[in-house]
Amino acid sequence: xxxxxxxxxxxxxxxxxxxxxxxxxxxxxxxxxxxxxxxxxxxxxxxxxxxxxxxxxxxxxxxxxxxxxxxxxxxxxxxxxxxxxxxxxxxxxxxxxxxxxxxxxxxxxxxxxxxxxxxxxxxxxxxxx
Amino acid sequence: xxxxxxxxxxxxxxxxxxxxxxxxxxxxxxxxxxxxxxxxxxxxxxxxxxxxxxxxxxxxxxxxxxxxxxxxxxxxxxxxxxxxxxxxxxxxxxxxxxxxxxxxxxxxxxxxxxxxxxxxxxxxxxxxxxxxxxxxxxxxxxxxxxxxxxxxxx
Numbered sequence: 001x002x003x004x005x006x007x008x009x010x011x012x013x014x015x016x017x018x019x020x021x022x023x024x025x026x027x028x029x030x031x032x033x034x035x036x037x038x039x040x041x042x043x044x045x046x047x048x049x050x051x052x053x054x055x056x057x058x059x060x061x062x063x064x065x066x067x068x069x070x071x072x073x074x075x076x077x078x079x080x081x082x083x084x085x086x087x088x089x090x091x092x093x094x095x096x097x098x099x100x101x102x103x104x105x106x107x108x109x110x111x112x113x114x115x116x117x118x119x120x121x122x123x124x125x126x127x128x129x
Numbered sequence: 130x131x132x133x134x135x136x137x138x139x140x141x142x143x144x145x146x147x148x149x150x151x152x153x154x155x156x157x158x159x160x161x162x163x164x165x166x167x168x169x170x171x172x173x174x175x176x177x178x179x180x181x182x183x184x185x186x187x188x189x190x191x192x193x194x195x196x197x198x199x200x201x202x203x204x205x206x207x208x209x210x211x212x213x214x215x216x217x218x219x220x221x222x223x224x225x226x227x228x229x230x231x232x233x234x235x236x237x238x239x240x241x242x243x244x245x246x247x248x249x250x251x252x253x254x255x256x257x258x259x260x261x262x263x264x265x266x267x268x269x270x271x272x273x274x275x276x277x278x279x280x281x282x283x
Contacts, residue, residue: 073150
């Protein structure tokens, strides 16, 4: 039997359809998944991850657990926020952009303030003084 | 299971990779290279099986591309395990990661089914069953790629 190229063509079309559907999903890389305006979160640090691919904090804000995404570790550490900068239980203020989906307790921080010190992990994006 | 995943994250090599500014992007790049070679060899192999590039002798072409695909897959597994290891518990809890693993399993099953059916087929034209598997193969691997990319975005 000689196999048909129409079959391959329909496979290609199905793949293209998946691609098109996929582009509507939001992304945690970059900023496209966040609101434009600045958002401020205050709470208590429950977990700290300083590492690849991104540094993150788990923050308890009035009983709600938030995921605060920081920059890649190189950038986060260059901003001074190392593993010694904060510990679990510390109070934190995170300023940045929250997820467009407000049901999702997730934000990307450009500035975090812990123990009276300010760390600008995305210094080019911090709110004007 | 949770202890195993947490244990993986505490391995010395994994901790070094987690903190490294250089090694992690390199492993990431090697993973992309492996995926690129794997997808390319799979697509060309399957196109030849379903009847494209008839001027190229099928048996040696498919044998070469299959070897290439297997080496690339091994590379993707090794680099993929390293990328997974830095946040093993986090990734293991992500639905899209589990979808990707299921798709890899399906693509692997497809490969073994193909190998079984097409044994001793030589240069004879492909049977219907072989053609179906050969069309399914690049489709499954492309789905693996898309699922994998979405791990970083969902």
